[in-house]
Amino acid sequence: MAALLVLFVHGWSVTNTDTYGGLPARLKAEAARNGGPKLDVQHLYLGQYISFRDEVRLPDISRGFEAALDKVLAAAGAGRRFVCITHSTGGPVIRDWFDRTYVQTKRLAECPMSHLIMLAPANFGSALAQLGKSRLAAIKSWFNGVEPGQGVLDWLELGSPESCELNLRWIDDYPRLKLLESTTPLFQFVLSGDAIDRKLYDFVNPYTGEIGSDGVVRLAAANLNATHIVLEQPALIEGEALPSARKRLRSLTKVSSKRSARTAFKIVPGKAHSGEAMGIMRGVRNDEATDATVDAILRCLGTADAAGYARLCTEFDSENSAHQDVANRLEVEHVPVLPDREYIHDPHAMVIFRLLDSRGIGAPDVKVLLTAGPNHDPNQLPENFLADRQFNKRSGNLSFFLNHATLTGCAAIPGPKPGEIARKALVPRPPYGLRIVPRDGDHYVEYWTAELEADVANLLPLIAPNETTIIDIRMNRIVREGVYRMTQQLSPRSFKDAELGGAL
Template identity: 25%
Template sequence: MTTATNTPIVFIHGYGSEGRNTPIHDIYGELPQQIAHSLGQKVVSINLSRWISLSDGIHLEDVSFALERALRSPSYQHLLDQGFRCIVHSTGALVIRHWLKEYSPKPSPLNKVIYLAGAFFGSGLAHMGMGQLSRWAHIIFKGTSTGLPSLRSLEFGANVTIDLHQYFLQAHHSLRDDFGVYEYCMVGSQTLPALRMIPNRYVKEDSSDCTLRTASANANFNYFEITYTPEGSRLSAQILQEHIRARCANQALPSQLYKLTVLHQADQAPQVPYALLYETAHIGDAIGIMEGRRNRTQVLPRIKEALTCNNTPNTQQHLMDKWQKITEKTLNRAAKLKQRLNEWNPQSQYEAHSQVIFRVRDQFGRDINEHDITFKSHAKKNSLALPLLIEDKIKNSLSQGNTTYYFRVQHFEKGELTDRLANIAPITLEITGVEPKSPDMHYLPVMLPLSAKKLRALIQPFKTSIVDVILLRLPSHKVFALTQASVVPDL
């Protein structure tokens, strides 16, 4: 049986790494050799995978099944028999998690996964990538198609991805406690100079690495549910109409019609160590997280720490604390950056953001495509309380009931990092759905007050929150009516 320090390592790349004739070295660069040298061992079994992500006919399920078949082959059966570790980049996070869900026994032969900018909760480039310009670029320059199924999995608010991560929150499916898998996340917050002139926000967003948001690359996420109460379900059609008219007139509704339930908080055990690395981007031979030259002192020590630490909760907690200090050190270094006249403010690239994904459905599980979400701030004039600062809002193309919001929660001011959430003002969350195809179907609106404390639980730096909203869909009295018949008895 192999020991923890010499267990074989399997590399899994991300979306778009392979073209028609891409050499394996161009995918992983010098990282495998650097890791072998860093571990200081004479023999380290390193296995470099490659998978097709740029084909419109290949889905995530196909890739994870193909991974299972490769592991079952005579050449690599020893990985399943003796155990192995994984280092994955970007979309490789979805591949390995899907494999764990569908094919891994418990405990798993996979005992460690190190995510280099793991694509847990979507990328804005997936929305841009489905455009015709991107399709032609892939055909001309890489000799491939776009990889539409992979892009769909990478969209913000993709159900297939959210459901995958929620699976491991369920009883008896914990990655650490049931599968025995210890995970580690690291990501940068820097874009590439060549991308700054491109007129698309997602290649140069603050708190992103030119491809992924720092919140999207964090496996620690929050999960909430907003659902109607028994009092809401007993409303008559007449009272419902009155509530809808009141909502349209911007009048208050009873708050007890809906409730917010916390199903999982990111700070609940087991947590995953997470590090924000300085001057690190998603790709690039200078500062790319996998192949960059200038950031090796940021990336390699973290990989070595994750590879060599013991798989115990105490060791995991120790590494979590250490990587939190790495994140703080990154932010302290960013505080000293100076803005140039011909450049944007480099500090803003490091200001923490938060991502919140709302999935709005009815009680039957159907998407409510026509809906609006409003955050009504109660910040008063001349008050120190701050309103929410929304940076972006985007719907999922397949599930129009899913909307992702991006909030700025930190701000550098005179070299000091200000926490905008510390003095956040309470809000009222308002959600209204419409059935455009029938005047006899209505949704009970949500008007839910959220205190500053609840907002800080929902919106957290460098993290994603999933909010499943169940809007009560109610019919008018015309949809089904019963009339008592007048029966004349026979004489």
């Protein structure tokens, strides 16, 4: 295999190339050692793009990458392929570039990128983005001499229309492209930590210590193994009596379920999102000490065909399971003077609900409730099942962050000392389901209550640990006949309180 060019792409709001830490130099050193990867160390490039100006959007950056890449490839010689190693927002930037430049233009065979290795990528966004757009963040950015970068933060906010568009194409359309079987295959990898650097914890911003994340990006939001589910109300029958229609439309049915192509995903032990001590990229040092990030990257670089990629996917899956085994979930923080603090790292899952009506319009006037137990009661859900919930104002999408271990049940967690129990066993409360509840009262345009009464055997496998599931809920937009009437009565009369009438 010919020596590979290496390009690095950083994350959001970076203003200095020191963000790459010792990783570039370390890879140069690894390439020089016997048995190291065949890297063209004369052509190792550090990206430096602008994300801290409000007018810059993510597609603008991917367009800039294409222009800069042309110059790199021209200097390296015709026919050269490159490895791209990204951090955080750099992952979505390169995915957007690849999608626009080669997928949508149907030029896959021309793509010069052979390996895309994403470190802690915000593929489905970051819970921090919403806070990054706040007034407090704007003031902090002003003192640092930069802007918050609202254009990029719009993409990064959980449930944004832009991220959903790219990720739905990834889930629904990309499997047919068979990227690994191309004459110029593209191997994609996601490497993300789940450790929290307590020294970087921000008490004003609890997301920096969120379990199931690296302090910035959730494992589920980084992982490209994802599912898209479509649920739908039955169609409205013209002339049907309202009581009958309300009852019939109450049941949601599953229309489709699609799964993304299998993608290599590795939880890198002991690594946080950033920081010189634990950062998955910046924390790498150029020495001979074993480093989990470097080890994982070298394994990714060793992939040369579809069979090797499948083997590495399986190896990573096995290692992830061992890492998140019940016996390994307890973290104990030793605090001087104060009692030790215990944290339990349960696997979590993210679910993005997209509420759409039969006209393709968002349906913000409804609530999404999760239910449990034989009576499908929201009050029967296990304690602490919901870690977080965010609403995206631009798209109307809801993002739920769920403790998967709580929903499925979990054995007791051993304590730090023999015989101690840090947490008792968790007992699940199936069946789990959904209930869509409209705003109170009758209206000229409205939605009606709908439910999905699932059980643990068919709902939970669609909501996998460390993954994101996008659930589209298609509601009937009910327009009542009272919204428009004709009259032959010529004398003035008020129709301010006109009867609603039946459904059109």
